[in-house]
Amino acid sequence: xxxxxxxxxxPGGRAGLTILGLMAFIxxxxxxxxxxxxxxxxxxxxxxxxxxxEFPLGTDRLGRDVLACLVHGAQISLLVGLAAAxxxxxxxxxxxxxxxxxxxxxxxxxxxxVETFQIVPGFLMALAFASVLGASLPIIILAIALAAxxxxxxxxxxxxLAIREQDYIAAARALGMHPLExxxxxxLPNALAPxxxxxxxxxxGAILTEAAxxxxxxxDPNVVTWGSMIAExxxxxxxxxxxxxxPGLALVVTVLGVYLFSEGLADTLRQxxxxxP
Amino acid sequence: MPxxxxxxxxxxxxxxxxxxxxxxxxxxxxxxxxxxIVAADSEPKNLNxxxxxxxxxxxxxxxxxxxxxxxxxTGEDRLEPRLATGWKGSADGLSATFTLREGVKWHDGKPFTxxxxxxxxxxxWKPLQNLGRIVFANLSNVETPDEKTxxxxxxxxxxxxxxxxxxxxxxxxxxxxxxxxxxxxxNPANNTLIGTGPFKFAEYKPGEYYRLERNADYWSxxxxxxxxxxxxxxxxxxxxxxxxxxxxxxxxxFSAVPLTDLARIGKEPGIQIISxxxxxxxxxxxxxxxxxxxELADLRVRQAIAHAIDKDFVVRTIFLGFAEPSTGPVPHNSxxxxxxxxxxxxxxxxxxxxxxxEAGYTRGSNGxxxxxxxxxxxxxxxxxQFGDYLRQALAAIGIxxxxxxxxxxxxxxxxxxxxxxxxxxxxxxxxxxxAISTTILVQSGIPAGVPxxxxxxxxxxxLDAIITKASETVDGKARIDLYNDFQRLVAEDLxxxxxxxxxxxxxxxxxxxxxxxNPRWAVSNWADTAxxx
Numbered sequence: 001x002x003x004x005x006x007x008x009x010x011p012g013g014r015a016g017l018t019i020l021g022l023m024a025f026i027x028x029x030x031x032x033x034x035x036x037x038x039x040x041x042x043x044x045x046x047x048x049x050x051x052x053x054e055f056p057l058g059t060d061r062l063g064r065d066v067l068a069c070l071v072h073g074a075q076i077s078l079l080v081g082l083a084a085a086x087x088x089x090x091x092x093x094x095x096x097x098x099x100x101x102x103x104x105x106x107x108x109x110x111x112x113x114v115e116t117f118q119i120v121p122g123f124l125m126a127l128a129f130a131s132v133l134g135a136s137l138p139i140i141i142l143a144i145a146l147a148a149x150x151x152x153x154x155x156x157x158x159x160x161l162a163i164r165e166q167d168y169i170a171a172a173r174a175l176g177m178h179p180l181e182x183x184x185x186x187x188l189p190n191a192l193a194p195x196x197x198x199x200x201x202x203x204x205g206a207i208l209t210e211a212a213x214x215x216x217x218x219x220d221p222n223v224v225t226w227g228s229m230i231a232e233x234x235x236x237x238x239x240x241x242x243x244x245x246x247p248g249l250a251l252v253v254t255v256l257g258v259y260l261f262s263e264g265l266a267d268t269l270r271q272x273x274x275x276x277p
Numbered sequence: 278m279p280x281x282x283x284x285x286x287x288x289x290x291x292x293x294x295x296x297x298x299x300x301x302x303x304x305x306x307x308x309x310x311x312x313x314i315v316a317a318d319s320e321p322k323n324l325n326x327x328x329x330x331x332x333x334x335x336x337x338x339x340x341x342x343x344x345x346x347x348x349x350x351t352g353e354d355r356l357e358p359r360l361a362t363g364w365k366g367s368a369d370g371l372s373a374t375f376t377l378r379e380g381v382k383w384h385d386g387k388p389f390t391x392x393x394x395x396x397x398x399x400x401x402w403k404p405l406q407n408l409g410r411i412v413f414a415n416l417s418n419v420e421t422p423d424e425k426t427x428x429x430x431x432x433x434x435x436x437x438x439x440x441x442x443x444x445x446x447x448x449x450x451x452x453x454x455x456x457x458x459x460x461x462x463x464n465p466a467n468n469t470l471i472g473t474g475p476f477k478f479a480e481y482k483p484g485e486y487y488r489l490e491r492n493a494d495y496w497s498x499x500x501x502x503x504x505x506x507x508x509x510x511x512x513x514x515x516x517x518x519x520x521x522x523x524x525x526x527x528x529x530x531f532s533a534v535p536l537t538d539l540a541r542i543g544k545e546p547g548i549q550i551i552s553x554x555x556x557x558x559x560x561x562x563x564x565x566x567x568x569x570x571x572e573l574a575d576l577r578v579r580q581a582i583a584h585a586i587d588k589d590f591v592v593r594t595i596f597l598g599f600a601e602p603s604t605g606p607v608p609h610n611s612x613x614x615x616x617x618x619x620x621x622x623x624x625x626x627x628x629x630x631x632x633x634x635e636a637g638y639t640r641g642s643n644g645x646x647x648x649x650x651x652x653x654x655x656x657x658x659x660x661x662q663f664g665d666y667l668r669q670a671l672a673a674i675g676i677x678x679x680x681x682x683x684x685x686x687x688x689x690x691x692x693x694x695x696x697x698x699x700x701x702x703x704x705x706x707x708x709x710x711x712a713i714s715t716t717i718l719v720q721s722g723i724p725a726g727v728p729x730x731x732x733x734x735x736x737x738x739x740l741d742a743i744i745t746k747a748s749e750t751v752d753g754k755a756r757i758d759l760y761n762d763f764q765r766l767v768a769e770d771l772x773x774x775x776x777x778x779x780x781x782x783x784x785x786x787x788x789x790x791x792x793x794x795n796p797r798w799a800v801s802n803w804a805d806t807a808x809x810x
Contacts, residue, residue: 041669045594061537062594062666135682217655221665221680235658236537237515 006268013264019257027075034068038224042068049242060229060243061236070250073226077207077254080141080225084206085199087145089152093188093195096156101164101183107157114153122147126209130218137220140213144206152195152202159191193269200262204255211251226251310491310504311808313789316517316529317508320483325467326449327401330408332558332706335800336530337508338449340489341384342472345375345394345448346441348557348709348796354441355613357795359802360389360450360473366437370751373429373440381496383452384477391427395419396453398429401461408713409447412439438753442613442710445557445797475501475804484510495804502790502807518542521784527808528785528792530799535658536597542784549787552599554798555780557709559608562591562600562663563718564774565692565701569734572647573699577636579771582700583622584629585674586667591777595662600779605764606715608707608778616761619768629674640675649699651678654688657704663776664702694726696734705729707778711760716744719772735772 007013026033041063042055049058049066057066099110117125129143163169164187172182213219214227221228226247233243319333326338346364349357363376381389398419402409415435420428429440450473455466470478473496476489487508491501509526511517517533520526522545534542543550564582568574588602604621607614638646649671653664664680671678678700683691691697708714717723721736743766747759767773783799785792790807792798 037669037672039665039669040672041666062662062669131684217682219682221682222668234515235535238518238538239541 003268006271007261007264010264010267012260013268016257016259016261016264019253020261023074023078023254023257026071027078030071030075034065034071038068038072039064046236046240048240049246057246058240058242060232060240066229066243066246069224069229070226070246072224073229073247074250074254076137076223076225077210077251080137080144080210081203081207081258083141084144084148084210085202087141088148088202088206089195089199091145092149092152093156093191095149096153097160097183097188097191099153100157100160101179101187111154111157114150117146118150118154120147122205123209123212126213127216127218130213135213135218135220137223140210140218140220143213144209147209148202148205152198155195155198156188156191159194160187163187163190197262197266197269200258200265204258204262207251207255207258310502312505312507313503313528313803313806313808314507314509314526316511316520316526316533317487318510318512318517318531318533320510323462323467324470325451325464327397327451328405328462328467330406330446330449332531332800335797337487337489338470338472339474339800340476340506340802341470341474341478342449342451343474343802344445345450346444347801348445350556350794350796355796356441356444360394361444364441364444366440366751368751370434370436370749371431373431373435373437375427375429377425377427378496379425381473382494383454383473384471384492385452385455387452387454388424389450389452389473390424391421392424393450393453394427395421396457397448397450398427400456401451402447405461406447408443408708411713411717412443412447434749434751436712436748436751436753436756438756439710439712439748443708443713445801446708446713474802476503476506476802479505486510497804500804501802502805503803506803518784521548521786524786527789528783530781530783532781534782534784536599536782539597539599539782539784547787549785549792551783551785551793552780554783554793554795556610556796558797558800559610559707559778559780560704561603561606561608561707561775562660562777562779563703563705564667564776565698565703565718565733566735566771566773567696567699567701567733568772569696570649570699572636572638572649575636576770577632578638579774580622581629581632581636581674582671582676583771583774584625584632585670586622586774586776587624587670588776589624591663591666595659595666596777596779599782600777603775603778605768605775606718606773607711607760607764610778610780611707611709614711614757614760614764616764618761619765621768622774626673633674633676638675644675645677646675648677648679650697651680651700651702652683652688652691652698653680653702654704655683655685659779660702660704667700667702689728693728693730693732696725696732703729711763712744712748716747716763719767720744731772733772737766737770737772740766740770740772 008017042065043059043063045059045061045063047055047059055065060066095110099107125147126143129146130140133139169186172186211227214225215231219225219228229247230244237244321334323329324334324338326334326342343359345359345361346356347359349355360378361375362378366373377391383389403413403416415431415433417430417432452471455471456464475492475495477492479490480488489506491504495501511520517529518538521529539550542548566573566579572578592600592602601609604617605619609615633646640646651664651668654660668678668680692701705718706714717730719731719735719740721741723730725732743759743763747756750756750759783792788809790809791805795801
């Protein structure tokens with residue numbers, strides 16, 4: 001049975017896959033579903049949801065279509081989440097693999113750097129980074145990745161340390177393979193699975209961090225994000241609570257989807273391991 | 278260790294809580310006059326209004342330290358006497374004579390004399406104060422022939438009209454005996470204020486409250502009406518409305534309750550919404566333009582931008598009707614200076630597009646003519662929202678505006694020091710006379726780094742000449758005529774675009790009496806403010 005099929009068979013994994021698939025579809029289709037700038041002032045201000053067929057989820061303080069903003073927000077949230085997680089995992093794995101394989105002084109030095117990043121609360125680091133360098137999408141992705149790469153680095157190193165002592169690595173050494181070749185061709189692929197399971201947690205964390213940064217006004221003001229929608233809605237929370245609740249729900253569903261997916265993935269991977277002789 | 282630390286913190290915070298409880302922080306009358314509890318949203322570093330003439334400082338300090346005269350709806354020259362009982366300017370504009378009030382004492386018991394006025398003027402207002410620097414630029418000395426007379430001497434003619442209009446804002450008098458021979462900027466009296474006002478400064482707990490006590494020796498009999506004023510620090514804007522409803526505070530001024538909440542809170546029994554009391558504190562919503570950009574140096578482009586802005590939409594949607602569309606750099610409610618016969622830029626997208634085509638900026642294949650960097654001042658929700666709106670309004674005429682997100686310090690540096698903007702949204706204040714803080718917005722030759730001034734590189738010799746001439750014209754009528762020309766020229770040449778003007782809103786329990794009874798009420802002395810029952 002393929003990994004994917006097994007994942008889809010587990011109830012949690014299936015739900016996660018469905019939610020993520022739906023989100024991905026919405027994100028991809030956003031420009032087609034709601035062409036043009038979603039921040040365009042499209043109608044009268046503060047229309048409540050379900051009161052107009054033109055604006056099914058109502059409009060915000062300036063008369064922007066809430067549904068269009070939500071859909072385009074999914075794009076930004078997923079983009080930031082995936083890009084930040086990819087960057088964090090790539091950097092983390094390279095550093096972790098180098099540290100674990102090189103050992104000695106290099107390992108000491110690299111792991112101290114990792115620890116330095118690990119002891120600083122991730123959100124604070126992203127906050128400081130974004131407020132110093134200014135708020136634009138690449139900077140925010142970088143800031144989130146910077147706050148999240150330490151964990152995969154530690155995990156990769158631990159995996160590498162375990163695998164390094166296996167017989168097939170000794171065999172590779174005896175064959176005269178270059179150490180770097182051994183690290184990236186023999187060890188890393190085998191250390192990959194648990195680190196990838198971590199990835200979905202990082203994606204969920206990144207989506208939430210991005211929302212929190214936008215909520216605090218450190219997002220990119222030229223794109224719509226769920227965090228900035230919540231922040232804007234907060235000003236009218238007593239008279240138009242839907243403006244904060246709707247993007248909040250979208251966040252919850254997405255993060256839940258990512259979480260279920262990651263649980264399912266971890267389970268499936270574990271079973272995979274058990275099935276091995 | 279961490280456990281101990283958090284326990285200590287817990288103890289501290291519960292002690293603070295107990296203090297609040299013993300102070301009886303509930304909005305109820307005590308004694309005869311009662312305690313008025315007010316929401317404060319900022320804690321100024323320097324509380325001395327003679328040095329920092331700003332509304333945040335005045336809100337608290339104006340109850341303790343008084344100016345020579347206060348703004349008034351009904352008084353002669355729209356003024357009401359405070360520490361001065363009479364004022365007169367000479368015909369040549371080279372001197373101004375103030376007769377001071379008899380029998381006034383500082384809160385530490387020493388008598389108030391003309392020496393205090395002379396000291397404040399020469400040592401603080403002129404050299405140190407943000408606005409006094411401009412108004413008293415040509416003040417050469419202050420003579421004190423007797424204890425109750427102060428004669429201001431000017432090296433160049435200075436219009437008395439300007440001095441008079443500036444009196445409430447720039448003439449907070451501080452005691453000479455506490456400041457003489459000290460480092461004025463670092464004097465402890467800048468925070469534990471000693472003044473002549475109806476209330477004495479009693480206590481300040483950072484992050485919690487300021488407390489002012491009744492001055493029993495106040496010069497005006499039967500005043501103040503209140504026993505105490507407590508400013509509760511509530512930095513969260515949503516907090517003020519809730520605190521009012523819970524009767525924890527009596528009053529929230531300066532639109533501390535967001536405009537969007539007014540319709541709802543106004544329906545609550547026992548709460549009143551008051552828009553009076555800010556007539557002399559008019560804020561203006563302005564689009565600042567960087568004329569160094571070649572596109573924006575073209576008048577047709579500026580006109581197109583003016584035509585692209587729907588002022589009625591801004592007033593209706595962003596300010597929820599609590600504002601008025603602007604026609605020029607002087608607001609409508611300045612009856613003395615407002616001039617209506619200026620070019621008008623009605624909302625007309627087609628006309629704006631035609632102007633841009635005519636200027637040679639045709640739309641590219643993606644529908645965009647050119648791109649701009651737009652910085653919206655973060656001080657108010659409304660300025661930020663207008664930034665969002667302006668980006669969309671510009672998109673409609675093919676200008677792609679990119680917004681940047683900055684905090685206050687970064688915004689001021691970007692606009693007023695580094696000039697790293699193309700368009701900026703600013704909320705300057707009109708302070709009763711164009712010469713105080715309005716002409717500086719368009720005048721040329723201002724060094725980089727001066728906040729709320731012309732940093733857009735605009736230079737118009739004709740406009741500069743009018744501004745200079747008006748600053749030396751002593752005759753009131755002639756000066757008003759010059760400022761009419763000034764308004765016409767600004768509206769014609771658009772060094773900046775005036776969009777709307779607004780005052781603030783006070784929300785108060787209906788037990789608070791005499792709210793908004795002068796044009797600077799929130800920053801006046803509150804001697805007649807009272808609590809019912």
